[in-house]
Amino acid sequence: MRFGLCCIFIxxxxxxxxxxARVLSALSRAEQxxxxxxxxxxxxxxxxxxxxxxxxxxxxxxxxTTPFLPRYTHPEVGYTLDELPAGEEIKVLLSEVSQxxxxxxxxxxxxxxxxxxxxxxxxxxxxxxxxxxxxQGLVAELIGADVITIHAGGRQGGKEATLxxxxxxxxxxxxxxxxxxxxxxxxxxxxxxxxxxxxEQLGIPLVYDVHHHRCNPDGLTVMEATRLAMAxxxxxxxxxxxxxxxxxxxxxxxxxxxxxxxxxxEDFPVCWRGQEITIDVEAxxxxxxxxxxxxxxxxx
Numbered sequence: 464m465r466f467g468l469c470c471i472f473i474x475x476x477x478x479x480x481x482x483x484a485r486v487l488s489a490l491s492r493a494e495q496x497x498x499x500x501x502x503x504x505x506x507x508x509x510x511x512x513x514x515x516x517x518x519x520x521x522x523x524x525x526x527x528t529t530p531f532l533p534r535y536t537h538p539e540v541g542y543t544l545d546e547l548p549a550g551e552e553i554k555v556l557l558s559e560v561s562q563x564x565x566x567x568x569x570x571x572x573x574x575x576x577x578x579x580x581x582x583x584x585x586x587x588x589x590x591x592x593x594x595x596x597x598x599q600g601l602v603a604e605l606i607g608a609d610v611i612t613i614h615a616g617g618r619q620g621g622k623e624a625t626l627x628x629x630x631x632x633x634x635x636x637x638x639x640x641x642x643x644x645x646x647x648x649x650x651x652x653x654x655x656x657x658x659x660x661x662x663e664q665l666g667i668p669l670v671y672d673v674h675h676h677r678c679n680p681d682g683l684t685v686m687e688a689t690r691l692a693m694a695x696x697x698x699x700x701x702x703x704x705x706x707x708x709x710x711x712x713x714x715x716x717x718x719x720x721x722x723x724x725x726x727x728x729e730d731f732p733v734c735w736r737g738q739e740i741t742i743d744v745e746a747x748x749x750x751x752x753x754x755x756x757x758x759x760x761x762x763x
Contacts, residue, residue: 465523466753467743473751475516479506481533487540495540500547503532507556514563522753524570524741531602536594561607570741571608573599582616582629593635600640610704611643612670615653626661633665645670650720654681655688668696672706673732678719686734707731708745724748728759
């Protein structure tokens with residue numbers, strides 16, 4: 464098993480910087496590009512350090528923050544790497560990240576925000592979602608990330624109609640996005656049972672989130688859902704990716720969807736032990752939570 468850290472560190476001195484469209488709008492276009500170039504360059508350097516750091520900690524995967532290239536797809540202040548003064552240097556650094564990731568056997572991924580929905584009823588949302596996915600696909604290609612995880616969307620017009628829109632719009636994505644895109648069961652709408660037919664039809668792996676499954680159950684046991692989700696990866700010769708978290712106030716009180724600082728080892732499925740899988744630890748304490756879980760599970 465390898466364990467994954469999501470986006471940021473608590474104790475390690477690595478930070479990814481961003482900015483707002485409002486701040487950038489007060490600058491000239493040349494000033495915008497200069498500011499963005501500096502931010503992107505710093506983030507590229509810090510991603511290299513992040514890969515080194517997770518390897519040092521014994522963590523095998525890292526989820527890259529969505530605004531890694533800040534405001535890249537914004538309609539007014541957006542840009543391309545070629546437009547930035549340090550664009551070539553940034554691309555070289557990202558290539559070095561890819562080489563290091565490969566050398567250290569670290570998996571990298573993206574998990575776009577909830578507003579990303581290619582199954583929306585609104586054409587403008589679909590277009591914005593495609594643009595955002597293409598941006599993340601570009602960065603994923605540059606750094607060697609193999610997964611972009613999204614949810615199926617809302618329930619406008621019913622779940623089956625939404626999933627059909629997903630099927631219809633999936634071919635609009637570029638190959639570098641389609642080959643990395645994976646679906647995740649969510650904690651409100653779409654279960655493993657809901658998503659498996661879409662995944663099998665489109666050849667999309669399914670990321671099994673056991674916490675979401677417990678919040679939004681279907682007819683499958685954890686063991687059955689794990690086996691079926693893993694099979695969607697194994698048919699492609701890829702290492703399955705799963706997610707785990709624990710409820711902030713336990714399973715008996717409050718909203719179970721809220722994530723705790725750490726993982727309760729009792730929430731870790733027994734059937735995951737000994738499997739060749741990647742497990743993203745979605746916990747507020749970040750790398751501290753990953754390391755504690757590995758200790759609790761006696762992972763060397």
